[in-house]
Amino acid sequence: METDLDLLRIELSTLEKEMVEEVERRRVCSENIDSRQYNSWKNLIHYLTLRRADRRDLQLRLHNAGLSALSNSESHIRHQVQAVQKRLGVSLEEKDFATCNYQVSREILSENVTHLFASEVPHQPSIMVTLDSSVANSATFISDLLKAGMTVARINLAHESEKEWKQILQLIREAESISKKSCRIYMDLAGPKIRTKFIGKQRKLDQVPIKEGQLIYLGSSYEEVDEKKDLVISPTELEVLKFLKTGERVFIDDGKIQGVIEKIIGEELVGVRILKIIKKKPNLKPEKGINFPDSKIKINPLTEYDLKVLPFAVTHADLIGYSFVNRPRDIANLMQEMKKHGEKIPSVILKIETSLAVRNLPAMLFEGMKSPFFGVMIARGDLAVEVGFERLSEVQDEILWICEAAHVPVIWATQVMETLHKSGLATRAEITDASQATMAECIMINKGPHTLEVLDSLENIIQRMGTHRDKKRYTFRELKIASRFLARY
Template sequence: METGLNQLKSELDDLDCEMIEEVEKRISEAGEIEPRNYNSWKNLIHYLTLRNADRRDLQLSLHNAGLSALSNSESHVRFQLQAIQRRLGKSYAHKDLATCTYPFAKAILEENVNRLFGQQKSKSHHVMVTLDGQNGTNAEEIADFMKRGMRIARINLAHDSEQDWLAIIQAIRQAEQMNNGSCKIYMDLAGPKIRTQFLGMQVDESALKIDKGGCFYLTDDAEGLDQSKLVMISPTETSILPFLKKGERVLIDDGKIQGIIERKISDFRVEVRVTHIFKKKPTVKPGKGINFPDSKLKIDPLTDYDLKVLPFAVKHADLIGYSFVNRPKDLAHLMEEMRKISEEIPPAILKIETALAVTNLPALLIEGMKMPFVGVMIARGDLAVEVGFERMSEVQDEILWICEAAHVPVIWATQVMESLHKSGLATRAEITDASKATLAECIMINKGAHTAAVLESLAEIAKRMEGHRDKKRYTFRALSIAQRFLSKKSGPL
């Protein structure tokens, strides 16, 4: 047993040294980090070091020794490691103790949540509700949403006009007065949403027939192609065409049509072979989204349209959602453009909706830590198409873990209780999904006819889950099943 404990001590010492070394390697970037985020930056590096190798054998050894297995230590990982070492007899000078303790991590995350989403009297999760010109101008209805738990109103700047947005803001302010409360305003930049459009003699068609095994062309013009026989699709952002390569996947309409680039004819024309069609009618329609999960698209997520509406967003929004952000320089560009408009700028919410954004998440968070506050949205619509539906659950968890290590609040978005929202009746699966959503600090719902019912259900689910779980750390609230069983002297009913 003593040999086993000595081996365990040695492994923990090695891991501790790795964490220190990784921070030292990157200490030059720490000078740009907002001072209040320094400990969060350091803890993120510590956590990434922990997850840089397979630690399952170490965890099992810790568990067998009756010690913490590090599995719930995202927010304070080196402090937890040192706590284990102290249990094993190691002593530390005060200056060598990790500064990111569990109470500190909990306090800094709470401060970040309150700043981004607003303070709440209860522990309940924050809920964001999407409003538009149709459902967002009735102050009494918005006041009712606030009573039922809405704390943030979302305005999608890809739709409607400044006049419509102002009408929504005015209704929100009236609702605040009715409720004697406050509601944050979140505005989504549209970003370069890549959609299908037709060319040449096909431009006015409502749909074009495609066949599994057949081909279509992604191109910026129809010249030289047989327009009577070939399907020609022009992405709305033709600047992406030069970055496409042979063998990369092309997904259309949320992955209902899947293909692979068979031939690159020129910088602005590729031939795509259709590999799968997951819809009753084998057609492609204009205005459908296109995803390129394997391609490294070097386009600016801040479009000309975004720059046009950015002054309005900076003036009126409490939070700005950055769509299709992929690289740290993308975030730096947004910050630069906002500072041209005003010295006082709202915090950015990084919308993680591409495979590249997932890969670059640590670097994006570190760039975000140069500002006092930053948040993340798991934008599951495009993200699921990009990473694959089978991987979506795993990717969601990874984003939550890494953001917890950085003490960055997360918004869980897309299709939350969508059946209930649209039809008034929830499915069993979406109730379970809503339960999982409570791992995030904020839950976003889209627009629908039954918003009040969704808010009530989310409040009930959150209340129940919060008694059992703090982030992914399960807590031992009294369990009614146990109480009922132990209070009866006889057997089952």
């Protein structure tokens, strides 16, 4: 009669066999993978094989048997499965074990992090700070940022011009000389910003009243509707209209206005029924973001403006943030364009900010592995609207898990300690959020009047959490609450 330990041996053996088979099935795909990414490529396939089925019962039985339940092993999953098998008495020689063990995976990730973010402290998050000409007005101030922990300076190419960007770069180089610290340069491409634009009689207005239950239109003109009683809003990227279908959701102004597509008239007019307005004043304003979380929109994330500023970015940036990247071919297109402007090209950071990007994340990681170094940013602003605020926490974790399996450094971005940055006083919620951010390899903060205070707080949180947790693996440093109790009672 088979015992549960016998069944565990069989299940783990079957799981490992599936991992090997899935790699072999894709062996031809590995030909274009950069040589230093090969271990990461295999481990990601191994991890996806594990996660394609519900393994909770297996984990519980492993835990009850006093064995590793395979959680916290994303970075070296096949090796961990083999280690558990050996504990169960399966005969495995050293040469049989996967080369990507815990130590190897840490070394790969550490090398990736150091290359991308100029990290000085192993296994602790780097800090990226957004700069523009309003805050980066002296080399001394930037030097203070570097001394306070900044290792990456972010320049958003959607704002200002080449003149201001060059001035900021010059100040950063001077600050490096003053502080004796190095700083990576990260430049964000603007990407296609889908925003509201008023047309017709509303063109000169700064807001238009709307109400729940109202039918408004997305389009380029009033030709098909009555301008006296209907409201037409023009998306700044009209190309999106042809990809929309009835029943799909539409979110405007960071989800404060929610609707559903009710009718489609031709290729350039879409009727949206407003279902919910979460605002004190139910007004619609121009230049507010529009999100289509259910729609499969196929527009090029590289805009004409992006192509115009790309030569500057390739020349001066260490890292390029790729906004609204959704598919592997988007990455291939950017790489092709960058190679037109020099042999040495910056590392690409994939900004995950749509539902489609989340679904396509594994495929995009495999495409990214054609380069020796790249990273991922969890762009939580648009992503929260796209996947829903309730699901954001879950999606953040999923991105972290999959990227850890691929040994890809992650940037945690959007509204990190924003209240402290603006007012000088942090909220309880954002301190908790900042502690969660330490699971990523880099934390991005925006510009604000209290940047040095934010850096000081972040460094404090990073130091404290670093003694308790390595990524999402909790570690057992001395816990004072335990030692005090045992000493006294």
